[in-house]
Amino acid sequence: MENRLLLKHYNEPGYHTLDGYVKFGGYTALKKALKMKPEDIITEVKNSGLRGRGGAGFSTGMKWSFLPNNNEPRYLLCNADEGEPGTFKDRYMMELAPHQVIEGMICSAFAIKSKKSYIYIRGEYYKPYKIVEKAIQEAYKAGFLGKNILGSGFDHDLDVYRGAGAYIVGEETALISSLEGKKGQPKLKPPFPAVQGYLRKPTIVNNVETLAAVTWILNNGAAAYRKFGTEKSTGTKVYSVSGNINKPGVYEVDLAYPFKDFLENECGGMKEGFKFKALIPGGSSCPVLTAEEALKSTLDYENMASLGTMLGSGGVIIIDDKQCMVDLLNVLMHFYHHESCGQCTPCREGTGWLEKLTSSIGKGKSQLDDVATLDKVARHMMGTTICALSDAAALPVVSFLSKFKDEFEYHIREKRCKVKGNCHAQAHH
Amino acid sequence: MPKLTIDGKPVEVAAGTSVIKAAQTLNIPIAHYCWHEGLSVAGACRMCMVEIEKNPKLQIACNTPVAEGMVVHTNNDKVKDAVKWALDFHLINHPLDCPICDQAGECKLQDYYMNYGLYSPEMNQRKVKKSKAMSLGDRVVLDQERCILCSRCVRFTTEVSKTHELGIFNRGDRCELSTFEGRPLNNNYSLNTVDICPVGALTSKDFRFKQRVWFLKDFETLCNGCSTGCNVTVSYNQNGVFRVRPRVNQEVNGFWMCDEGRDIYKHTNKEFRLDQVIERNDQVGGAAVKGKPVALAIQEIGKSLSATVKKGGLESIALVVTAQYTVEEYEALFELFKNTVKSPHVYYWKNNEEDFDSFDGLLNRGDKNPNTKGLSDTMTKFGFKGTWEDFEKQATSKSFQYVVVAGPEDQSAYPDLEKKLEILNKAGEVIWLSSCKNEKFKNFKWQIPMKSFLEKEGTFVNFKGIKQNIKAGMSIIPTSLSLQEFSKGVFESMGGMA
Ligand SMILES: Cc1cc2nc3c(=O)[nH]c(=O)nc-3n(C[C@H](O)[C@H](O)[C@H](O)COP(=O)(O)O)c2cc1C
Numbered sequence: 001m002e003n004r005l006l007l008k009h010y011n012e013p014g015y016h017t018l019d020g021y022v023k024f025g026g027y028t029a030l031k032k033a034l035k036m037k038p039e040d041i042i043t044e045v046k047n048s049g050l051r052g053r054g055g056a057g058f059s060t061g062m063k064w065s066f067l068p069n070n071n072e073p074r075y076l077l078c079n080a081d082e083g084e085p086g087t088f089k090d091r092y093m094m095e096l097a098p099h100q101v102i103e104g105m106i107c108s109a110f111a112i113k114s115k116k117s118y119i120y121i122r123g124e125y126y127k128p129y130k131i132v133e134k135a136i137q138e139a140y141k142a143g144f145l146g147k148n149i150l151g152s153g154f155d156h157d158l159d160v161y162r163g164a165g166a167y168i169v170g171e172e173t174a175l176i177s178s179l180e181g182k183k184g185q186p187k188l189k190p191p192f193p194a195v196q197g198y199l200r201k202p203t204i205v206n207n208v209e210t211l212a213a214v215t216w217i218l219n220n221g222a223a224a225y226r227k228f229g230t231e232k233s234t235g236t237k238v239y240s241v242s243g244n245i246n247k248p249g250v251y252e253v254d255l256a257y258p259f260k261d262f263l264e265n266e267c268g269g270m271k272e273g274f275k276f277k278a279l280i281p282g283g284s285s286c287p288v289l290t291a292e293e294a295l296k297s298t299l300d301y302e303n304m305a306s307l308g309t310m311l312g313s314g315g316v317i318i319i320d321d322k323q324c325m326v327d328l329l330n331v332l333m334h335f336y337h338h339e340s341c342g343q344c345t346p347c348r349e350g351t352g353w354l355e356k357l358t359s360s361i362g363k364g365k366s367q368l369d370d371v372a373t374l375d376k377v378a379r380h381m382m383g384t385t386i387c388a389l390s391d392a393a394a395l396p397v398v399s400f401l402s403k404f405k406d407e408f409e410y411h412i413r414e415k416r417c418k419v420k421g422n423c424h425a426q427a428h429h
Numbered sequence: 430m431p432k433l434t435i436d437g438k439p440v441e442v443a444a445g446t447s448v449i450k451a452a453q454t455l456n457i458p459i460a461h462y463c464w465h466e467g468l469s470v471a472g473a474c475r476m477c478m479v480e481i482e483k484n485p486k487l488q489i490a491c492n493t494p495v496a497e498g499m500v501v502h503t504n505n506d507k508v509k510d511a512v513k514w515a516l517d518f519h520l521i522n523h524p525l526d527c528p529i530c531d532q533a534g535e536c537k538l539q540d541y542y543m544n545y546g547l548y549s550p551e552m553n554q555r556k557v558k559k560s561k562a563m564s565l566g567d568r569v570v571l572d573q574e575r576c577i578l579c580s581r582c583v584r585f586t587t588e589v590s591k592t593h594e595l596g597i598f599n600r601g602d603r604c605e606l607s608t609f610e611g612r613p614l615n616n617n618y619s620l621n622t623v624d625i626c627p628v629g630a631l632t633s634k635d636f637r638f639k640q641r642v643w644f645l646k647d648f649e650t651l652c653n654g655c656s657t658g659c660n661v662t663v664s665y666n667q668n669g670v671f672r673v674r675p676r677v678n679q680e681v682n683g684f685w686m687c688d689e690g691r692d693i694y695k696h697t698n699k700e701f702r703l704d705q706v707i708e709r710n711d712q713v714g715g716a717a718v719k720g721k722p723v724a725l726a727i728q729e730i731g732k733s734l735s736a737t738v739k740k741g742g743l744e745s746i747a748l749v750v751t752a753q754y755t756v757e758e759y760e761a762l763f764e765l766f767k768n769t770v771k772s773p774h775v776y777y778w779k780n781n782e783e784d785f786d787s788f789d790g791l792l793n794r795g796d797k798n799p800n801t802k803g804l805s806d807t808m809t810k811f812g813f814k815g816t817w818e819d820f821e822k823q824a825t826s827k828s829f830q831y832v833v834v835a836g837p838e839d840q841s842a843y844p845d846l847e848k849k850l851e852i853l854n855k856a857g858e859v860i861w862l863s864s865c866k867n868e869k870f871k872n873f874k875w876q877i878p879m880k881s882f883l884e885k886e887g888t889f890v891n892f893k894g895i896k897q898n899i900k901a902g903m904s905i906i907p908t909s910l911s912l913q914e915f916s917k918g919v920f921e922s923m924g925g926m927a
Pocket residue numbers: 051052053054055056057058060079080081082083084167168169170171172173205206207208210211387388389392
């Protein structure tokens with residue numbers, strides 16, 4: 001069942017404006033937070049068990065506590081780059097409830113003692129950008145941003161920065177490079193951003209949804225948040241669902257919600273004439289699950305890990321029986337090939353190789369041992385690079401091949417598609 | 430100081446040292462393309478992966494600091510497989526131009542393929558095409574297809590020369606090294622990028638297609654281009670010298686040298702050299718007589734000098750020296766002048782006064798002589814104080830019978846040479862000691878061929894006072910002399926007069 005903690009008032013008209021937001025209890029978390037000790041906010045967030053919603057699922061409170069305990073300037077960056085294929089929840093949240101994110105940011109900034117934050121929003125998100133920009137102006141006017149916020153003595157400024165259309169700047173250190181005005185490519189770690197980030201100062205990068213959840217947690221308390229989900233996956237998660245289902249869209253459910261229920265209830269089941277074949281649970285970088293695996297799974301960090309995949313960004317991609325896995329993988333490989341920043345040799349060269357291999361398999365221009373090569377190339381791109389894009393490209397390959405190898409071999413042997421007879425991958429040619 | 434073991438060998442290094450450096454102290458090789466000791470860490474090539482126990486993933490040795498008790502493996506099956514694949518990723522789109530590539534023979538792709546590769550390639554797809562033979566500036570050519578995007582050259586222009594000409598443009602396997610628009614690679618350190626390029630992507634216009642590297646021999650010496658005294662390696666064969674590259678010396682030049690220094694060998698090659706004695710013979714109307722055996726010429730010079738000395742008159746013989754010779758040579762020559770010729774008229778010929786003290790902030794100095802300090806120290810030791818100004822005051826009208834000149838080896842560093850030659854001519858009969866020929870010397874009484882800095886050994890003292898040695902790496906003009914040999918010959922033919 002849907003459990004709208006964050007999305008509760010999203011359908012109220014005008015909720016995206018300051019008045020609408022305040023009408024439904026907006027900015028009470030900020031008022032509360034400004035009366036707390038910053039350390040206590042961090043403890044509260046730690047106790048809530050909130051895990052980053054950008055993909056990696058790292059404990060938010062823990063991340064904040066890595067900041068050095070000194071008076072250096074530090075920055076908070078909201079990651080609104082949302083580039084992961086299949087993911088469109090941050091957009092929805094920014095369009096319908098920008099103040100929820102902004103409030104979460106001001107509270108978080110207060111907690112980590114940051115006087116300046118940025119929302120880094122992907123260039124393609126023009127409408128959300130306009131809405132967020134307007135909301136920030138409103139917040140300034142209302143005294144929620146700027147000097148001496150609500151008489152607390154706390155100063156904070158917030159700006160929006162628009163990306164230029166690269167997936168890789170969603171990776172937090174690439175985002176920092178881009179914000180610094182450099183080519184948007186990841187930085188070598190260590191040092192980690194919490195120690196040396198934006199302008200070489202301590203920096204925290206958090207996802208839109210993570211920061212929105214901070215607002216809820218401060219309003220309702222860590223204990224209330226922990227009531228939902230499991231011990232290690234607390235609270236709710238917002239999913240964006242696509243595929244041939246009856247009700248694609250954005251849904252918020254408890255963590256550990258059974259996928260079967262999610263598919264049948266929230267997603268309204270498969271469209272007529274389509275059978276559920278496979279699931280990519282958290283954006284294109286997550287290993288695929290077969291229908292059988294998926295229907296037994298629950299949507300939380302631990303269960304997904306036990307199945308060898310990830311909850312990722314919450315970009316749920318539902319694959320039906322009319323989809324050719326070779327074609328699908330080729331589309332993904334085209335994406336990663338196009339988006340690799342090119343710094344690390346295995347990723348720069350490997351992503352191109354993967355695309356070429358999947359494309360020639362799709363076109364029936366391959367030999368059988370190309371399947372083994374594809375697998376080997378992908379495996380040697382894993383865990384060997386500066387950022388996780390290389391793994392993100394490789395993981396789907398390995399999982400597609402281990403679970404749908406027959407479709408690949410069929411393409412090679414029969415020179416046509418097992419699913420469609422004639423599929424897109426072939427048609428490219 | 431943390432203690433760790435690498436491939437079973439214990440080592441103790443300073444905290445903060447990287448694993449790759451620690452391995453170097455044990456002579457354990459770790460493959461690498463992007464890492465260079467003189468540059469920041471890029472961590473891009475992923476060739477230097479090693480296994481560190483208790484770490485699930487392989488780590489890059491160039492960006493991993495050592496830690497107490499660390500156990501590192503550089504050569505087990507897991508590492509070998511990873512390095513092989515990292516290498517293969519470098520090669521899948523590589524054009525394999527080896528037969529026409531200048532780098533062949535000293536290419537890290539070739540070397541590592543022999544060490545870590547030796548597989549048959551599995552890449553059966555179309556390769557990425559990029560531009561070839563692009564001129565990046567006056568001295569450097571780029572082949573984008575051969576470039577492995579290690580970013581060493583980019584980091585060099587950002588961090589060392591700070592001239593910012595190079596960048597990597599585009600993304601993924603469309604990445605291309607290039608210059609920024611309107612910013613050709615023309616800084617005075619540009620050829621260092623060619624040296625540090627691990628492959629044949631950057632080549633030197635001067636060296637391109639001149640020689641296969643396996644036909645070259647190397648020897649180590651110093652650059653004589655300015656008073657910094659960069660340590661260099663000279664590559665040569667029977668056809669002459671082909672290139673000069675820097676050698677690491679943290680006290681003097683770090684890892685680098687300037688482009689000007691790359692040309693220091695140019696004047697030493699045969700075609701520019703004074704390769705025989707030339708004498709102006711007044712009996713045949715001042716025509717040049719060439720080819721008198723050097724020993725004979727020296728004997729005659731010695732005789733004329735001793736006759737002049739006997740005639741008396743302290744004004745009769747002067748010595749003018751440039752700062753282009755070794756300390757040992759000055760000592761021999763000054764010894765001769767102090768004790769045998771007994772002339773106090775020893776003058777230091779300083780060149781390009783205007784920018785003599787200039788410095789470009791990195792290595793290159795306005796003093797274009799390798800041994801100014803060595804010369805002034807030796808003059809002081811012998812009690813000689815004469816400057817060119819003093820000489821000029823004395824030299825107005827044949828005030829000397831003879832003027833012995835240890836002239837510049839590299840004449841290009843003496844922009845006002847012609848003017849100075851006129852003054853010398855006015856001062857007396859010139860006995861000109863020089864490595865290179867020049868029509869303008871034709872009025873001198875004697876021209877004696879001298880060794881270049883590549884053909885003799887001895888000490889140069891750099892601007893900081895650091896004593897360094899040059900080596901006799903090769904013989905180019907076999908009949909040429911050092912100042913010691915000249916001095917000894919003259920001394921003997923003067924009858925060892927004391
Ligand atoms: C290739 C790549 C792309 C990423 N894209 C995004 C993104 O679009 N949005 C996002 O929030 N996190 C993205 N991340 C994750 C961020 O690096 C970072 O972990 C996250 O923003 C941290 O926020 P969180 O702790 O709130 O999840 C990406 C990571 C990688 C490796």
